[in-house]
Amino acid sequence: MRKGISLFICLCITCTRLLAGDGEYAVIKIPQALMKNANAVVRLREEFTELQKEDKLYKKEHYVITILNEEGDRFSGMFEYYDKFSEIKSIEGVLYDAMGIKIKSLKSKDIEDGSASSGNNLADDNRYKRHNFFYRVYPYTIEYTIESVKKETMFFSPWYPVSSSLLAVQKSVFTVDVPVGYLLRYKSYNYSAEPVIRESGNRKVYTWSIENQEAVQREFAAPSWKKITPVVLFAPSEFVIEDYKGTMTDWKELGKFQLSLNKGRDQLPPEVKTKVAELTRDAANTEEKITKLYQFLQANTRYISIQLGIGGWRPLEASFVAGKLYGDCKALSNYMFSLLKEAGIRSHYTLIRAGEGEDDLELDFPSRQFNHAILCVPLEKDTMWLECTSQTVAPGYMGGFTGNRHALLITDEGGKVAATPRYGMNDNTQVRKIKAELSADARLQIKANTVYSCLQQDDLQMLINSLSKDKVKEELHEKLDFATYEVDRFEYKEHKSRKPSVEEQLDISVSNYATITGKRLFIIPNIMTRHGRRLTPNENRKYEVELDNEYRDTDSVEIIIPAGYTAESVPQDVVLDTRFGRYRSSVKIEGNRILYQRTMEHFAGRFPASDYAELVKFYDAMYKADRAKMVLVKNETTPKSF
Numbered sequence: 001m002r003k004g005i006s007l008f009i010c011l012c013i014t015c016t017r018l019l020a021g022d023g024e025y026a027v028i029k030i031p032q033a034l035m036k037n038a039n040a041v042v043r044l045r046e047e048f049t050e051l052q053k054e055d056k057l058y059k060k061e062h063y064v065i066t067i068l069n070e071e072g073d074r075f076s077g078m079f080e081y082y083d084k085f086s087e088i089k090s091i092e093g094v095l096y097d098a099m100g101i102k103i104k105s106l107k108s109k110d111i112e113d114g115s116a117s118s119g120n121n122l123a124d125d126n127r128y129k130r131h132n133f134f135y136r137v138y139p140y141t142i143e144y145t146i147e148s149v150k151k152e153t154m155f156f157s158p159w160y161p162v163s164s165s166l167l168a169v170q171k172s173v174f175t176v177d178v179p180v181g182y183l184l185r186y187k188s189y190n191y192s193a194e195p196v197i198r199e200s201g202n203r204k205v206y207t208w209s210i211e212n213q214e215a216v217q218r219e220f221a222a223p224s225w226k227k228i229t230p231v232v233l234f235a236p237s238e239f240v241i242e243d244y245k246g247t248m249t250d251w252k253e254l255g256k257f258q259l260s261l262n263k264g265r266d267q268l269p270p271e272v273k274t275k276v277a278e279l280t281r282d283a284a285n286t287e288e289k290i291t292k293l294y295q296f297l298q299a300n301t302r303y304i305s306i307q308l309g310i311g312g313w314r315p316l317e318a319s320f321v322a323g324k325l326y327g328d329c330k331a332l333s334n335y336m337f338s339l340l341k342e343a344g345i346r347s348h349y350t351l352i353r354a355g356e357g358e359d360d361l362e363l364d365f366p367s368r369q370f371n372h373a374i375l376c377v378p379l380e381k382d383t384m385w386l387e388c389t390s391q392t393v394a395p396g397y398m399g400g401f402t403g404n405r406h407a408l409l410i411t412d413e414g415g416k417v418a419a420t421p422r423y424g425m426n427d428n429t430q431v432r433k434i435k436a437e438l439s440a441d442a443r444l445q446i447k448a449n450t451v452y453s454c455l456q457q458d459d460l461q462m463l464i465n466s467l468s469k470d471k472v473k474e475e476l477h478e479k480l481d482f483a484t485y486e487v488d489r490f491e492y493k494e495h496k497s498r499k500p501s502v503e504e505q506l507d508i509s510v511s512n513y514a515t516i517t518g519k520r521l522f523i524i525p526n527i528m529t530r531h532g533r534r535l536t537p538n539e540n541r542k543y544e545v546e547l548d549n550e551y552r553d554t555d556s557v558e559i560i561i562p563a564g565y566t567a568e569s570v571p572q573d574v575v576l577d578t579r580f581g582r583y584r585s586s587v588k589i590e591g592n593r594i595l596y597q598r599t600m601e602h603f604a605g606r607f608p609a610s611d612y613a614e615l616v617k618f619y620d621a622m623y624k625a626d627r628a629k630m631v632l633v634k635n636e637t638t639p640k641s642f
Contacts, residue, residue, distance in 0.1 A: 023100015025064055025141045031212060034168040038215035039072035040065055042161075042169040043141065049157060050177040055240035057150040059157065066141045075167060077132035078144045081116060085241070088129055089147040095133040096141040106131060106144075152241040154368060156234035160225075161210050169213040174232065176206045183237035183249070187365045191230040208232055220535055221615075222543040223606070224359050235367035241313070251366045251408060255415020261314040262349055262410065266338040272322045276342045286345060287384065290377055293339045294386055294395040301335065302326050303389040315349075315373070332388040333373040340377065347377040350385075352407035352420070357548065361406045363417060374402055376409050376418065384498075385420055392465040396498035397421075399458045400549070425601060427454040427499055428551035434527055440562040442521065444513035446506065448528060453501040456551055460502050464492045476506075481530060484511040519634040521565060525587050525596035529555045530626040535619050541612040547580060550604045557596035564635050567594075571628035578618045579607065585625050594630070 025043055034041050043064040050058040067076050082088050093106030116126035133142060161172035178184050180202050186195075195206040210230055222228060238247050246257030268276075279296055283289040301321060305328045315330035318338035327335060333349055340347045353361060354372035361369055375386040384396045393399065398420050409416045432450040439445075452460055464472055476487055489507040494500065515522040567589045576583040582601045587594065600622065607615075 023096060023102070025066065025096050025143070026100035027066055027098045027139045027141075029100075030066065030170065033214060034170060034212060035068070036168075036214060037166060037217055038168040039069055039166045040067050040075040040168075042167065042172060044170065045161065045172040046175075047157070047159065047173070048175045048177070051153065051179065051182065054238070054245075055151060055153055057153055057156070058147075059150070060145070060147050062143075062145045064141060064143045066139055068139045070136070070138070071166070072138075073136070075164070076135075076142050077130065078146070079128060079130045080146060080148070081126060081128050082148065083126050085152045086148060086150045089149060090145075091129060091131070092145040093131060093133070094143040095135055096143070097137070098139050100141065103135070103140075104133070106133075152239070153236055154239040154241045154246075156236060158234060159208055159232040160229075162213055162216060162229040165218045166215050168215040169210065171209070171211045172213075173207065173209040175208075176234065178204055178206075180204045185235045185237060185249070185365070185367070187233045187362060189226045189231040189233075190228065191232060219538065219541060219543050221545045221547055223546045226359070228543050233362070233365060233367070235365065248366050248368070250415075251417055252414035254366055254368070255408060255410050255413075258313075258349070258351065258408075258410045259412070259414065262334060265315055265317045265334055266341055268318050268338050268342055269322050272339075273342055276339055280343045286379060289343055289345060290340065290384055290386075291395050293343060294336065297332065297336050297339065297388060298391045300325055301332055302391065303332065304328065306331070329373045329389050333375045333386075336375050336386060336388045340375075345377065347375050347386075348409040348411055348416075350374045350376045350407045350409050350418075352402050353405065354402045356400050358405070361408075361417070363406060366415075370408065372402065374398075374407070376407070383418075392461070394496035394498065394500040397454075397500050399423075400455050401458075403455075404549075421498070423454045423499075423549075425550040425552055425603075428456050428549060429453045430456045430529070430551070430553045432529055432553070432555045434555070434557045436527060436557070437560040438514060438521070438523065438562060440564075442512050442514040442516055444510040444527070444559075446508040446510065446527060448504070448506040448508065450504045450506075451501050452504065454499050455549055457500060457502040460492070460504070461494065461500070464494075464502070480508070481528075481532075482508070482510045482513070485509060514632075519636065520568065521562075521632040522629045523559070523594075523632065524627055524629050525557060525559065525571070525594050526555070526585070526598060526626050526628075527557055527559075527596075529553055529598060529600075531600070531619065531622040533619055534623050535612075535616045537616050538612060541609040544609055545580075545607040545612055545615055547602070547604050547607075549602070551602050553598070553600045555596070555598040557594070557598075559594040559596070561592050561594060561632055563592070565632040566635055567630060568633040569631035571625075571630055574621070574625040574628075576618060576621055576625075578614060579603070579605075579611065580615050580618050583618075583622050583625065585628075587628075587630060598626075 030041050043066055045063040048060045052058050065075050067073060078093060080088055091111060095103045097103055110131055112130045114128055116128045159174040161169055176184060180199060184206060195208050198205050216229055235248060237249050244260065248254040276293065279292045280289040283292060304326045306316065315334035316327055318335045321327040321331050321335040337347050337349050350373065351370040352372050352374055353369055375388055377384040377386065385398050386395060387393050387398060387402060403420050404422050406417050406419050409418050430450060430452050432448060434446060434448045436444055436446045463475055473487060473490065476490060486509045487506065488509055491505040493503045495503065570589065571587050573586040574583065581603045585598045587596050
């Protein structure tokens, strides 16, 4: 009895403490509105940056996050990079339970310290410190305080108070402390207020803050993160990195800084100069010279990243690449620059923000927004762009990695913004022609010829150049949408040009392609190109619809049907014209042949959230039309005419 009373009293005390919320970070103190759709809640995030010297930035970050469920565990750890230019001075951490009661503190021996080198890096000085309490009794709260010093002032950390979807924010404060008279440059998104500015002695302090920001749910085709949540980007006016000084108040000045890093690094050894002369001697024109030198680069070098100190921004000497036959994007672009210079061809080392789906440059906010280097070669009537890290891409082609965006050319006069090639509807095409024969036992023999161009060929081009034939076949089996089938033959042929294409030949045997019911065969005339996405309706759509990349798919299908069968039912022609794209499909019977035609054009652009319902209908209509069946019936009566 006494044990039962004691247990009852303990439970009462526990419930009372939970309701009272003893600790400062008790879960009960989170506003209910912030719990909606959230996997975690930032209780408090304080970030403080101080420009202490022209070459020294001090940063202190204190954050408290409550993890609500298993999905929120991805927010529970601490991960900090450091390198030659930065030092982590201290790390403190505390774990709390649901009532905000301290469970344990972080010990220095619990912090993992490791190399952040990737598999592509021959050498770099990037390292990390990492920790996780690995607590899994929900909800729980973690707190970290991190102090660090950067020995360069080229990069100021941005403020992303809502750093991820399904993460709510109770309070976030971002402060930057600079000397009076220093031009702190910043650009805000979805933050209408001006920063609070105060002066104290010879210091000027800027503060941004938000409170009670509810969790953001990702929506299909929503704009990028900085376009839908509060974000403030920062950039210095004057900066120092290692022994180099520069300014970035405009693109021209930032280009001058990069020019100073590249200066004198274009010298080639005598044997390479001789090779340049040999390769270009009989070339018919400048473009042919460029192509030959680019092919020489591809055949004799390979990409390996080297990120040591200022080498993260300055290319290795051309002589180094000539001797070692490898380099990173900066080194290889500089080497190609040097080869062209030796041939008397002017080019520009170019900085760019590379990657599928990456935001374009903030053209009105000059700053170091780049992660890659390429080469730009002005010609008499146009411009040729070169991706110097690929051993297989066609000369002059940028693709989805660096196309359709702006870049910074490093000219003799400084930086100059230019647009890379744009690939539009008429470039990004997929043209498929299929001849197939259906047997009476529902087996379909397919011969498919498909030509993929520009952005539509990017993934396939990389696949066939990086994998063995057996691995390519495995990938094919993953891609093809048939229940039971065998790829009898496959072949690929590349057509390299500034607008390249890959031609695919497939022979496929599909068992039970049609459904047999009595004397009827049910068959989908659209054999291979089917729209695969159906969207979930959302009457409360919040964000604009942003569709990337224009493309066109065209299909022509001929299916020979078994003897003794005629058409009983044929799908109606479908015509869809919307602001998001166009779709056409038609089916007809000619003798013993089914003739199917399909064209789908996908537009790019930004559309108001209110248009989302129309997009749902468009995608749904295409999905259904692509799977429409026709019915063949065995001849026992007079054939039905269409």
